Amino acid sequence: MILGLDYTILSLIIIAFLLPFYIYRKRVFKFYYDKNDNAYFLKDLQIYLKNTHPKINFDFVKIDSIYKSNPPSIAKLLVLENVAIQFINFGYVKRTQKAVSKDILWGSYEKESNPKNSTANNLLRRKEIVLRRDNYRCNRCAKPIKLDTSMLLLIKDIDTGGTYHFENLSVLCIDCNKIIHSQTPERLIKDLNIFYHLKKKYLK
Incomplete structure (x- = not known):
């Protein structure tokens, strides 16, 4: 019983010590996250699109180029806009x-x-x-x-x-229903x- 109590107290101390590092991990390890944000974002986006819209073969060479050739402040937005454009232009x-x-x-x-x-x-x-x-x-x-x-x-x-x-x-x-029945699907980006x-x- 005493051993169990000691173990519980020790566990709580360790958790209390590590918890701030988890909560503020992006601040503590800012360099690491900034360095790897590019690869993580594009990879996660690719997985998400493959799972959610598997019939559409998104051009990630184009997406990668857009992301790397624009300022970080707008790069992600431009990538997402391009994803929507590719989604609209997919032949059906x-x-x-x-x-x-x-x-x-x-x-x-x-x-x-x-x-x-x-x-x-x-x-x-x-x-x-x-x-x-x-x-x-x-x-x-x-x-x-x-x-x-x-x-x-x-x-x-x-x-x-x-x-x-x-x-x-x-x-x-x-979304696909809107695109199929629209006379101007290129204007639908913000409505999708x-x-x-x-x-x-x-x-x-």
């Missing part, structure tokens, strides 16, 4: 999608696949099935999405003969979630 072609198992289809499926017979509830039901089929990933950038953070996409528009059959349906994240989240993550 609408393609016929996979069918779903016939076991999933319901009695009025064919009738309700005609836009004239469709309802809001019918489209919500289809969206849920398409999300499961596509593993809850955006069809354009492969970002993880949910029912309330995604938009249903028609591969072939209704006015050109498209229907609500599953082969004509996909899902996009909110990707830009907002990157600024929140890296511009502290």
Whole structure:
């Protein structure tokens, strides 16, 4: 019992001694952090983008060049703006999608696949099935999405003969949906979630 108490007291003393070094580590080891900030930022950004938008092959040679050729005060912001531009400019072609198992289809499926017979509830039901089929990933950038953070996409528009059959349906994240339907996507940078989240993550 005494040994246990001594061990606890010693542990608390060690923690109390080391805690300030952890809290103020960037000040204490300022030279180390400044020296390695460049590599850490770019590597962390690369990992984040690969995990969040795996379909998009971001040009990190370009990103690295932007970061190294600009003053530190604006370098990160310019990098994040370029990431958003690359995200916007990523090429996307609408393609016929996979069918779903016939076991999933319901009695009025064919009738309700005609836009004239469709309802809001019918489209919500289809969206849920398409999300499961596509593993809850955006069809354009492969970002993880949910029912309330995604938009249903028609591969072939209704006015050109498209229907609500599953082969004509996909899902996009909110950003990709904005880009696909915008006449001037290059003006969307500041309105995109990707830009907002990157600024929140890296511009502290």
